[in-house]
Amino acid sequence: MAADLELSPKTKRQAGQPCCEPVVYPSVDREQALRLAEVARALGDPVRLQLIDVLRKHAGKVCVCELVPLFALSQPTVSHHLKVLRQAGLVGSERRGLWAYYYVVPDALKELSTWLSEREAAA
Amino acid sequence: MAADLELSPKTKRQAGQPCCEPVVYPSVDREQALRLAEVARALGDPVRLQLIDVLRKHAGKVCVCELVPLFALSQPTVSHHLKVLRQAGLVGSERRGLWAYYYVVPDALKELSTWLSEREAAA
DNA sequence: GTATTGCATTGACAGCCGTCAGTTCAATTG
DNA sequence: CAATTGAACTGACGGCTGTCAATGCAATAC
Numbered sequence: 001m002a003a004d005l006e007l008s009p010k011t012k013r014q015a016g017q018p019c020c021e022p023v024v025y026p027s028v029d030r031e032q033a034l035r036l037a038e039v040a041r042a043l044g045d046p047v048r049l050q051l052i053d054v055l056r057k058h059a060g061k062v063c064v065c066e067l068v069p070l071f072a073l074s075q076p077t078v079s080h081h082l083k084v085l086r087q088a089g090l091v092g093s094e095r096r097g098l099w100a101y102y103y104v105v106p107d108a109l110k111e112l113s114t115w116l117s118e119r120e121a122a123a
Numbered sequence: 124m125a126a127d128l129e130l131s132p133k134t135k136r137q138a139g140q141p142c143c144e145p146v147v148y149p150s151v152d153r154e155q156a157l158r159l160a161e162v163a164r165a166l167g168d169p170v171r172l173q174l175i176d177v178l179r180k181h182a183g184k185v186c187v188c189e190l191v192p193l194f195a196l197s198q199p200t201v202s203h204h205l206k207v208l209r210q211a212g213l214v215g216s217e218r219r220g221l222w223a224y225y226y227v228v229p230d231a232l233k234e235l236s237t238w239l240s241e242r243e244a245a246a
Numbered sequence: 247g248t249a250t251t252g253c254a255t256t257g258a259c260a261g262c263c264g265t266c267a268g269t270t271c272a273a274t275t276g
Numbered sequence: 277c278a279a280t281t282g283a284a285c286t287g288a289c290g291g292c293t294g295t296c297a298a299t300g301c302a303a304t305a306c
Contacts, residue, residue: 027176027177027180028172028173028176030169033169033172033173033176034169036166036169036172037166037167037168037169037171037172038167040163040164040166040167040172041163041164041166041167041168042167043159043160043163043164043167044160044161044163044164044165044166044167045160045164045293045294046153046156046157046159046160047294048160049151049156049159049160049163050151050156053150053151053156053238054150056241057150063252063253064252064253064254065251065252065253068253073294073295073296074295074296074297075252075253075254076253076254076255076256076295076296076297076298077294077295077296079253079254079255080254080255080293080294080295081294082254083254083255084293095253095302095303097252097303097304098251098252098253098302098303098304099252099253100252100253100254109239112239113236113239113240115176116232116235116236116239117236117240118179168263168264170264186282186283187282187283187284188281188282188283191283196264196265196266197265197266197267198282198283198284199265199266199267199268199283199284199285199286200264200265200266201283202283202284202285203263203264203265203284203285204264205283205284206284206285207263218272218273218283220273220274220282221272221273221274221281221282221283222282222283223282223283223284
């Protein structure tokens with residue numbers, strides 16, 4: 001999965017023009033990139049993205065029994081997607097009696113949202 | 124990959140209480156969910172996310188030869204990630220002589236960014 | 247108690263993903 | 277022309293992902 005992200009100084013440059021003027025470096029560090037990518041990956045499936053979408057506006061009010069019929073998927077598969085979202089820290093759940101209610105963890109999407117809307121930050 | 128997303132009316136409800144008050148529906152349709160998830164999936168790898176991050180602030184100025192040493196990865200692997208980003212519509216490339224320069228497609232991240240920052244939209 | 251219901255877990259399977267070594271190909275240089 | 281260089285492509289490999297059928301399990305209903 002990978003990558004060091006050290007700004008190793010450009011080597012090999014003796015022929016024609018230099019390939020590009022400025023030395024380039026990332027502004028997100030490895031740690032942040034891992035967190036952001038983890039969230040993005042969890043959203044990288046249409047079903048999970050729609051689950052998040054539904055849960056966002058019915059926080060704490062939606063039981064799994066109502067989520068399942070929204071998709072042409074088996075109940076275990078929906079349960080699996082919810083688990084993926086939970087492991088990524090995007091949703092939490094609460095059991096009330098026989099039913100399980102899910103909700104979007106507050107601010108779980110915030111860091112990604114912020115990064116995405118950044119425009120040429122930091123010189 | 125899947126799901127129909129038809130609001131099939133809740134069936135099976137005869138025992139105790141009703142499981143949840145409001146009938147739930149998604150506000151992103153299947154088409155939009157597919158697009159959003161495709162972008163999110165492309166960002167769902169730390170390397171690709173950092174590539175986007177670098178390209179965003181050095182648009183059109185960064186050749187591949189300068190991207191490769193930023194990661195502990197082989198050149199073909201970085202090239203592969205760039206291809207994934209290109210196929211997702213996030214970046215474009217331009218060849219100038221021997222070198223290839225990449226740039227983030229304007230507004231490619233916009234739809235996802237907008238969706239992420241939405242707060243209880245549409246009733 | 248037994249039966250039923252809602253949800254999670256397991257096991258299995260095909261398909262995709264990230265990685266590299268090796269190769270190819272175009273453009274540049276001599 | 278031949279040699280070199282930057283970057284993309286190919287093939288292969290292990291590992292992960294999405295899916296379902298079957299099962300497990302706790303809570304409710306009878």
